[in-house]
Amino acid sequence: MTTSQLIQQIKQKKSFLCIGLDVDLNKLPKHLLKEEDPIFAFNKAIIDATHHLCVAYKPNTAFYEAYGLHGWKSLEKTINYINEKHPEIFTIADAKRGDIGNTSTMYAKAFFENMAFDSVTVAPYMGKDSVEPFLAFENKHTILLALTSNQGAFDFQTKVVDESELYKQVLETSKTWKNSENLMYVVGATKAEYFADIRKIIPDSFLLVPGIGAQGGNLQEVCKYGMNHSVGLLINSSRGIIYASKTEDFAEIAAIKAKELQQEMQVLLKT
């Protein structure tokens, strides 16, 4: 998917919501456990109920890998279902991968070719030759961790390196990499006060923003400092939507929660 297709979808749906599909069997509505593939059954119901309210889905691979082969199969079924039924939706494999050149190419093949995701999250620690193999894929997007939403972000990411913080070095340096137009960045909503500085370095890039809701991030603040001329934000919510109810009405309630966020976004898009 091209960036302009993503922007067009945002305008049509009046939403820049991404729904995180982080499916933990212990948190599923009980009645789904008798399904042959409870994880896929859950995802399918969430997707059917919310696809008109969001522009992206983001399965976090950890939640699938934890169930081994069965989990990997559920992930494949989920991405295939989204691509078949709702090809307009931007898909993110939240995998936080990254390795030396030839190995990153294999990861890129796993997520861009074998599973046909539009994007994958990548960790920057190993530098240029660990990220450029992902950037080489046309109309695919690499979402680089910059400033994450967790407390541990302060361990290294905000440390000062050569007069600016490490996450800023990641932003500045990655702009010089080959095919950097395919880069987006992860910036946590819990750190809204950092968005103004970040926009000085990367005014045009899309930011994937986790941390709204359960983690305490504020949507208005993020938009105030982070939104750009083409919106430039994908706001993720996982638990606040998909586990809003744990009974038979879970998909219906998820849609209500997603609608609440979409309507807040619709207002923010006007201003």
Add this chain to the structure above:
Amino acid sequence: MTTSQLIQQIKQKKSFLCIGLDVDLNKLPKHLLKEEDPIFAFNKAIIDATHHLCVAYKPNTAFYEAYGLHGWKSLEKTINYINEKHPEIFTIADAKRGDIGNTSTMYAKAFFENMAFDSVTVAPYMGKDSVEPFLAFENKHTILLALTSNQGAFDFQTKVVDESELYKQVLETSKTWKNSENLMYVVGATKAEYFADIRKIIPDSFLLVPGIGAQGGNLQEVCKYGMNHSVGLLINSSRGIIYASKTEDFAEIAAIKAKELQQEMQVLLKT
């Protein structure tokens, strides 16, 4: 596996060799492609031929994920085969994972419980709360990226942060984390001159050392500066062993290459 079991194995085998099982279908001997599971058939033959010469096997997960469900199945069969036939061998899931707390726990379950690896490689960028969930598993080891073997290591890892390089900050900081006795570190053989400084910070920890052979690292230099009182090194070789021959004698030639390294190691262990 406990660290002392690993050290005992090193003494018995007179080897601290780790063999990387990075299986690319394009590089396999042609006759294996007619097997039902060529990747597992290849790994099994390599393991059968080399298990007495090495103390660890390290499949890199990228090479399995690239083949989707089939690849994941081959990985499961490989770890199960090692654990059944050669339970004394230390197993490393070279996965370079890392995410916020509850998500890292899911990755830890994937590799420590679902697949029963002894260890997993983890990226430090997201800090303490992204690594501690791995450290919580008893007799399991977390191998943190410190200074990697690739050129991109100079993009961020060697940048000076608060008067010392980022990779040194990673070493210093991670020592303070809960259950840090379960930590090992990745340090590339291509940067042998760094080992003396590294040993000042973490004198006792095991180091997983990629980059010997194809990438240009020197075994003698690494041992001179990196070996400690309990050896403290796992030297990885992947391509130099598993692809030394691409015809029907591949396993036999792999054993010859592994034996060469083991014999160099036997000499180095005496001095």
